[in-house]
Amino acid sequence: xxxxxxxxxxxxxxxxxxxxxxxxxxxxxxxxxxxxxxxxxxxxxxxxxxxxxxxxxxxxxxxxxxxxxxxxxxxxxxxxxxxxxxxxxxxxxxxxxxxxxxxxxxxxxxxxxxxxxxxxxxxxxxxxxxxxxxxxxxxxxxxxxxxxxxxxxxxxxxxxxxxxxxxxxxxxxxxxxxxxxxxxxxxxxxxxxxxxxxxxxxxxxxxxxxxxxxxxxxxxxxxxxxxxxxxxxxxxxxxxxxxxxxxxxxxxxxxxxxxxxxxxxxxxxxxxxxxxxxxxxxxxxxxxxxxxxxxxxxxxxxxxxxxxxxxxxxxxxxxxxxxxxxxxxxxxxxxxxxxxxxxxxxxxxxxxxxxxxxxxxxxxxxxxxxxxxxxxxxxxxxxxxxxxxxxxxxxxxxxxxxxxxxxxxxxxxxxxxxxxxxxxxxxxxxxxxxx
Numbered sequence: 001x002x003x004x005x006x007x008x009x010x011x012x013x014x015x016x017x018x019x020x021x022x023x024x025x026x027x028x029x030x031x032x033x034x035x036x037x038x039x040x041x042x043x044x045x046x047x048x049x050x051x052x053x054x055x056x057x058x059x060x061x062x063x064x065x066x067x068x069x070x071x072x073x074x075x076x077x078x079x080x081x082x083x084x085x086x087x088x089x090x091x092x093x094x095x096x097x098x099x100x101x102x103x104x105x106x107x108x109x110x111x112x113x114x115x116x117x118x119x120x121x122x123x124x125x126x127x128x129x130x131x132x133x134x135x136x137x138x139x140x141x142x143x144x145x146x147x148x149x150x151x152x153x154x155x156x157x158x159x160x161x162x163x164x165x166x167x168x169x170x171x172x173x174x175x176x177x178x179x180x181x182x183x184x185x186x187x188x189x190x191x192x193x194x195x196x197x198x199x200x201x202x203x204x205x206x207x208x209x210x211x212x213x214x215x216x217x218x219x220x221x222x223x224x225x226x227x228x229x230x231x232x233x234x235x236x237x238x239x240x241x242x243x244x245x246x247x248x249x250x251x252x253x254x255x256x257x258x259x260x261x262x263x264x265x266x267x268x269x270x271x272x273x274x275x276x277x278x279x280x281x282x283x284x285x286x287x288x289x290x291x292x293x294x295x296x297x298x299x300x301x302x303x304x305x306x307x308x309x310x311x312x313x314x315x316x317x318x319x320x321x322x323x324x325x326x327x328x329x330x331x332x333x334x335x336x337x338x339x340x341x342x343x344x345x346x347x348x349x350x351x352x353x354x355x356x357x358x359x360x361x362x363x364x365x366x367x368x369x370x371x372x373x374x375x376x377x378x379x380x381x382x383x384x385x386x387x388x389x390x391x392x393x394x395x396x397x398x399x400x401x402x403x404x405x406x407x408x409x410x411x412x413x414x415x416x417x418x419x420x421x422x423x424x425x426x427x428x429x430x431x432x433x434x435x
């Protein structure tokens with residue numbers, strides 16, 4: 001690169017001699033500098049491009065959610081929306097959609113992600129939220145960011161390993177643009193693929209992409225979607241024991257959530273026709289909602305999450321959310337599972353925290369990140385997201401909560417292609433898939 005050669009020639013002669021010495025003796029500094037500036041540039045451009053796509057996705061989701069809330073009759077178009085989603089995937093040549101699992105396996109096994117995945121998941125997630133399917137948005141964000149970034153790497157004929165890093169950059173950027181948590185987004189992308197092994201080579205690129213996307217989101221003045229929680233009390237033994245009990249309960253809830261989700265997939269997959277499958281799923285969702293008389297779990301359920309973070313929750317809501325999300329995703333609707341995990345954790349935490357004498361608002365925040373950790377097996381990302389959303393004053397409790405949830409949730413997880421490389425209980429290589 002000519003500009004780098006000119007920069008090298010401008011360095012003082014003594015410094016160049018010293019760097020040449022280290023080049024031969026220990027480290028090739030010139031190669032490191034080229035790598036550094038190359039990835040700063042690549043990840044910055046990725047953060048800008050995919051950050052803008054992520055912002056467009058968030059604004060679109062906000063719009064369709066508002067339309068559904070303003071027009072109750074849209075919920076009864078859920079079967080129509082489901083059939084349209086299946087039709088769109090079929091005409092684009094996707095007989096079965098592996099969703100976020102494809103993104104994770106693509107990075108680990110260098111599998112190709114179709115470019116069409118990005119526009120398809122974008123549109124189909126909007127349809128799901130418009131008609132009231134119980135799903136999140138982050139799974140779609142990971143798929144959009146990952147597929148666009150990998151496509152960009154392929155058309156530029158990059159090395160396969162570099163394409164994997166660029167894919168993680170795309171995941172970080174879109175996640176950050178949606179949630180406004182750049183630190184957690186960067187760590188999540190390199191932590192979620194293989195539990196026990198972190199892809200540190202992607203740390204700088206993911207950090208630059210996530211921070212860039214976050215700045216762009218701030219430039220659009222997008223508000224924080226989650227309410228603040230009551231300030232944590234000073235560290236004391238009573239609150240510590242309460243957090244331990246709540247985190248243990250959240251670990252069990254996360255295992256239950258994963259089991260119900262995977263059981264729903266097994267049951268509905270007995271129906272070979274995807275059209276019939278999604279029609280049956282639509283009928284079940286409509287029936288459950290009408291029988292319960294409760295629509296709080298439809299869509300992402302951000303209003304209910306924020307209500308719980310403010311200290312008010314109904315335990316039936318988190319049970320309903322688990323059921324509706326399991327049916328929605330298993331039937332073939334598109335979206336993600338992480339915001340539903342936030343919903344379940346916040347509502348359960350608020351309700352259970354109140355039972356054991358905790359501040360219900362603070363308990364909702366603890367529950368939210370504990371369930372997230374339990375279903376994703378990402379303790380570091382969970383801790384950082386908690387701090388970015390709720391502040392750093394409660395960090396000892398957040399750390400304790402994610403540590404307990406990570407251990408007690410066992411080898412459960414939302415993503416079937418996620419690998420547990422090292423045991424959670426011993427320094428032992430096990431290399432198994434999540435259950």
